[in-house]
Amino acid sequence: MKPVYLLISLLLITLMACSTMKEMKEKQAMISIIPKPVSVIQHEGQFILDKNSSLEFNSSDKDLISISEYFNSILIKSAGFQLPINNKSSKKIILKLVTEKIGKEGYELNVTDNEVVIKGNDYPGIFYGIESLLQLLPPEIYSKTKVANIEWSIPAATIKDAPKYQWRGMHLDVSRHFFKTDVVKRYIDYLAYHKLNVFHWHLTDDQGWRIEIKKYPKLSEISAWRVDRTGINWNEREQAKQGEKTPYGGFYTQDEVKDVIEYAAKRYITIVPEIEMPGHALAVLAAYPELSCTGGPFMVAGGQYWPITHIFCAGNDDTFTFLENVLDEVMALFPGKYIHIGGDEAAKDEWQKCPKCQARIKAEGLKDEVELQSYFVKRIEKFVASKGKTLIGWDEIIDGGLPERAAVMSWRGMEGGTLAMKEGHDVVMSPYQFVYFDYLQGDKAKEPEGPGAILPLEKVYSFEPMPEGIDKNLQKHLLGGQANVWTEFIPTEARIEYMLFPRIAALSESVWTESSQKDYKDFMKRMDTQRKRYDALKVDYAKTAWGYK
Ligand code: ACM
Ligand code: ZN
Numbered sequence: 162m163k164p165v166y167l168l169i170s171l172l173l174i175t176l177m178a179c180s181t182m183k184e185m186k187e188k189q190a191m192i193s194i195i196p197k198p199v200s201v202i203q204h205e206g207q208f209i210l211d212k213n214s215s216l217e218f219n220s221s222d223k224d225l226i227s228i229s230e231y232f233n234s235i236l237i238k239s240a241g242f243q244l245p246i247n248n249k250s251s252k253k254i255i256l257k258l259v260t261e262k263i264g265k266e267g268y269e270l271n272v273t274d275n276e277v278v279i280k281g282n283d284y285p286g287i288f289y290g291i292e293s294l295l296q297l298l299p300p301e302i303y304s305k306t307k308v309a310n311i312e313w314s315i316p317a318a319t320i321k322d323a324p325k326y327q328w329r330g331m332h333l334d335v336s337r338h339f340f341k342t343d344v345v346k347r348y349i350d351y352l353a354y355h356k357l358n359v360f361h362w363h364l365t366d367d368q369g370w371r372i373e374i375k376k377y378p379k380l381s382e383i384s385a386w387r388v389d390r391t392g393i394n395w396n397e398r399e400q401a402k403q404g405e406k407t408p409y410g411g412f413y414t415q416d417e418v419k420d421v422i423e424y425a426a427k428r429y430i431t432i433v434p435e436i437e438m439p440g441h442a443l444a445v446l447a448a449y450p451e452l453s454c455t456g457g458p459f460m461v462a463g464g465q466y467w468p469i470t471h472i473f474c475a476g477n478d479d480t481f482t483f484l485e486n487v488l489d490e491v492m493a494l495f496p497g498k499y500i501h502i503g504g505d506e507a508a509k510d511e512w513q514k515c516p517k518c519q520a521r522i523k524a525e526g527l528k529d530e531v532e533l534q535s536y537f538v539k540r541i542e543k544f545v546a547s548k549g550k551t552l553i554g555w556d557e558i559i560d561g562g563l564p565e566r567a568a569v570m571s572w573r574g575m576e577g578g579t580l581a582m583k584e585g586h587d588v589v590m591s592p593y594q595f596v597y598f599d600y601l602q603g604d605k606a607k608e609p610e611g612p613g614a615i616l617p618l619e620k621v622y623s624f625e626p627m628p629e630g631i632d633k634n635l636q637k638h639l640l641g642g643q644a645n646v647w648t649e650f651i652p653t654e655a656r657i658e659y660m661l662f663p664r665i666a667a668l669s670e671s672v673w674t675e676s677s678q679k680d681y682k683d684f685m686k687r688m689d690t691q692r693k694r695y696d697a698l699k700v701d702y703a704k705t706a707w708g709y710k
Contacts, residue, residue: 191316193690194296195666196356196673197683198322199267206274206317208252210298212242215250218257224284225256227427232291239304239697240313251275254294256287266358267323270294272315285429286323289356293320300693303354326626328589329672330359330433330643331665333657336366336444337395337648339385339411344654346424351661351700353428355669360425361433361501361643364413367443367462367469372434373414376486379448385412387444388463394610395649398464407461418494431497433553438484439473439537440507446471452480454515465649468508475537476517485544492548499568500545504538504554535561542567553589556581570643579628582638589640595624596644596668598660599651603705609659611650618706621667622681642672655701662702666691 192201208214216232218225232254233243244254254277261280263269268281268290279290297315301308331352333345340348349360364371370384386407390398401407413421425432442452443462450457454474462469473480492500509530512518522533534557542552542564553568556577563569568587571578578588593600593614600616601608626642644664651657666688670679685706695702704710 191690192297192318193687194293194320195684195687195691196669197678197687198293198320199675199678200319200321202319204273204317204319208272208274208277208315208317210240210254210313210315213250214244214252214254215248216244216246217253217255218247220247222258225258225287228256228284228288228291231288231427232294235295235302238306239302239308241307253277255279256290258282258284258287263321264323265327267321268293270297270318270320270322272297272317272319274317277315285358288353288429289322289324292354292356293322295354296690296694300690300697303694303697305699324356324673325675326639326641326672328359328641328643329357329669330361330589330591330641331357331661331668332361332363332591332643332645334363334366334646334648335371336363336369338652339369339371339409340648340654340657341411342413342417342421344657345421347654348657348661349421349425349428349430351665352430354694355665356673357665357669358430359433359641359643360430361435361645363435363437363645363647365435365437365444365503366441368464369410369412369461370444370448371412372418372491373412374487374490375415376490377449377483380445380487381412383407383448384444384461386410387461390463391652393464396465400466401460401463403458403460405460409463410461415490415494422495426496431499432495433497433499433501434491434495435501435503436484436487436491437503437505438541439475439480439534440469440505441503442473443469443471445473449483452477452483454511454518468506468510470508470510472507472511473537474515474517475512475533476515476519476521481540481544484541488541488545489548492545492550498551499553500550501570502538502541502545502552502554502558504534504558505572506557507534509534529561531561533561534558535563538567539564568640572645575628578639579631582628582631582635585638587638587640589643590626590628591643591645592624595621596642597647598644598664599647599649602660602664602703607709608703608705609650609656611660616664618664618667619681621664622670622679622684624668624671625676626672627676642668644668658700659703662695662700663688663691663706664703 216229237243252275257280259280263282266285268286270290271278281287370380374380387409388401388405389409446453447459447461453471512530538558545552556569556571569581570589570591572591574592578590582588600614601611
């Protein structure tokens, strides 16, 4: 070979090597998993998912069957085919429960040209492996309709992953506005896509009671319905007048509740039901005014009048009988460990004036109405614990003394939760400064109607549930973190989506990913792909963080 050809050949080889490396780099950027896994290593090659692929697993395992059905239910919509099971195909996705240490809710996902292997020590782990597999596929995999002209390629990779916290929660208020079960199920899907595992269902409040209780039919007949003040700012609505028609509302039958619980369970999501007491109870009192301090009459609130001073009477034993009967039915429905009893924002005005409440304070040797609330919560806690469940409440339940076994959800900041952790209580951090998704995502002028406060995406991303500087030996008391969607200003599913997305992605990383792995710039890079997934889902996400583009 002439030296000049040799030179040209060398140049060509170098150029080819560079272009392969460039391609690899480009492919590297293609893997955009949210929340960010512990480790992602991309290899050369890809697995092409098509009709000739199959799923392989122990077919007598009910959970693995359920996980495979879940995967196929997504595939059938967007790809238009489902994978057969255990048909000895040469290209397969293998699901394996293993004993080698991977970690609680963790998974290992290994993709080669002919095989995808998902391993976990438990079913949630394998399920999260499937969620990551979906994110390795083109974003169109989330489409609800069949996508044409697309190659369902999965880049070869090795991914190791496990969550940072055991409580990765999202809450939804269905009292201020009511949402039917199909909306709730889609919401649960969104949680699953982000590897969240707790759905906190805010079922009762001043503006509506949303769960059928067989023993108290008036909760469905009266408490579930309010005046319709649609179109008027939530905070400026005129109070309901006695005798006014109450056409707005709805409730879930117990069969519907069971159906939603089952739907969530298939996605390894536990539902924590919330039954509010002693405050946020006006809807109940509209139906059962005898449980108030004054006797009523009351109407279910059609907007915000603050404070709503009519709360359950703590001096009346019938209040406790009622609540215990309600909780009995609630606890029989929900299989999870935790029962949320609210406990927030209970105005004490009526208790101060009520002879029964004052008699209770005296009889129990309590100092004041704050201690009366503590008496209330402790009495309910005893009942809940007697049924083998654990009470959790908003951080006001600390005031006046916390029941020994209760868990705390800290919303007024991190302080309440930190204090409770120091006293040995389990805690979920949900501080309004970081995770109240009813707050606007940017400038009021550009965002839909809502409360005044602003909570941008980057602020959510900066949420760290662990209190700074807390002792190592107390850290085990932090269960995790949660974001809340209060729906005063959220009348439709589209608005839920707007407020939830993309902040749910930031939350997921705050509760899943190690702090040392978190980086907002890197997150936003991965969000470019995540947006495409939201596009495929056809959810109306906020574009605030991208300058509305
Ligand atoms: C709350 O936001 N009142 C818990
Ligand atoms: Zn009273």
